[in-house]
Amino acid sequence: MSSSAGHLCGINILVDERFFFHPPRQPVLVVQIAGILLFLAGGAWALYQASQATISAAFLIYLLPALVSVGVAPYLAYRAYALWGATYTLERDGISLHWGLRTVDIPMDTVLWLHLDSDLERPLPLPILRWPGSVVGMRHLPDGTLIECLASRSRRLILIGTPGKIYAISPDDMNGFLRVYQRFTELGSLTPLPPRSVYPTFLISRFWSDRLGRILLLGGLLLSLGLLAWVSLAVPTHSQVPLKLSPQGTALELVPAVRLLLLPVINGFFFLADLLLGLFFYRRSESHALAYLLWGSGVLTSLLFLSAVYFILKAA
Numbered sequence: 001m002s003s004s005a006g007h008l009c010g011i012n013i014l015v016d017e018r019f020f021f022h023p024p025r026q027p028v029l030v031v032q033i034a035g036i037l038l039f040l041a042g043g044a045w046a047l048y049q050a051s052q053a054t055i056s057a058a059f060l061i062y063l064l065p066a067l068v069s070v071g072v073a074p075y076l077a078y079r080a081y082a083l084w085g086a087t088y089t090l091e092r093d094g095i096s097l098h099w100g101l102r103t104v105d106i107p108m109d110t111v112l113w114l115h116l117d118s119d120l121e122r123p124l125p126l127p128i129l130r131w132p133g134s135v136v137g138m139r140h141l142p143d144g145t146l147i148e149c150l151a152s153r154s155r156r157l158i159l160i161g162t163p164g165k166i167y168a169i170s171p172d173d174m175n176g177f178l179r180v181y182q183r184f185t186e187l188g189s190l191t192p193l194p195p196r197s198v199y200p201t202f203l204i205s206r207f208w209s210d211r212l213g214r215i216l217l218l219g220g221l222l223l224s225l226g227l228l229a230w231v232s233l234a235v236p237t238h239s240q241v242p243l244k245l246s247p248q249g250t251a252l253e254l255v256p257a258v259r260l261l262l263l264p265v266i267n268g269f270f271f272l273a274d275l276l277l278g279l280f281f282y283r284r285s286e287s288h289a290l291a292y293l294l295w296g297s298g299v300l301t302s303l304l305f306l307s308a309v310y311f312i313l314k315a316a
Helices: 028-051 056-085 174-187 201-208 211-237 257-282 285-315
Strands: 005-008 011-014 018-021 087-091 094-099 102-107 113-116 135-140 146-151 158-162 165-169 196-198 240-245 251-256
Touching (some): 028 257, 056 257, 087 174, 201 211, 201 257, 211 257, 240 257, 240 285, 251 257, 257 285
Antiparallel strands (some): 005 011, 135 146, 158 165, 240 251
16 A cells, blocks of 8 residues: 555545445345245245145146245345445545445546435435345436445435436445545545446356357256256156166156156256356356356256156156
């Protein structure tokens, strides 16, 4: 860090010093984790009940909540991960906002003003889909100005005005954030931060340009869809199928053919887990090999399930 410093309000501050602020995390993060575990437990229970079903209607009734839980749990997990790593960084040359895979760098010379949401004459429009710990999304003010919320609460927000856009944040130490901002504006900015706005979708576009990653994921997806199509066509033509085989390949236990649908469903769970974990590691270039390994295991898992279906139908 530079040794030059300014003296403001009786407190020394290094001109290139950074101050890190975080949104309130407790106890909302605990509640979010509990919600994730609840969805996973409910999905596991529904999947077990589906595995015991003897008729197609009962199987589908139990399968639906299992599929819903698999779709919701990763979304909640990302929101909890975003809250855990959320940071608002203040420095002399600008403000950086980091929330999950969303990153914004605001040069100090483009910050028009900072206000509290309580200063507004009308209530601030907030994202429709929100809950404590995750007030994230975009809305428009009556005059058409875009406002983006990167906050963990609906009230006690700091609004950052920039040309054409407003950011709403919720630092735990609001007074400290405002004091540090005031000190840096009095010092002035010499080399403003380069403006940057990165959305989570950048990861998809970067991945899609990676030929190896694209081949592995598309391969796993096509194999998973092929497994589902094969089983869907086979179930109506069989009343019972063996889910247990002897080493010689003969049937040991016959069950209703509808349970064969569990194989593509379970394979789909594995594929989704490999996809999401792979994307998580793919964010960093040094972890690409691990992402490829996860996506490759998705291909291998689909091949194993296809082999299982082949031997089951052969024995039937």
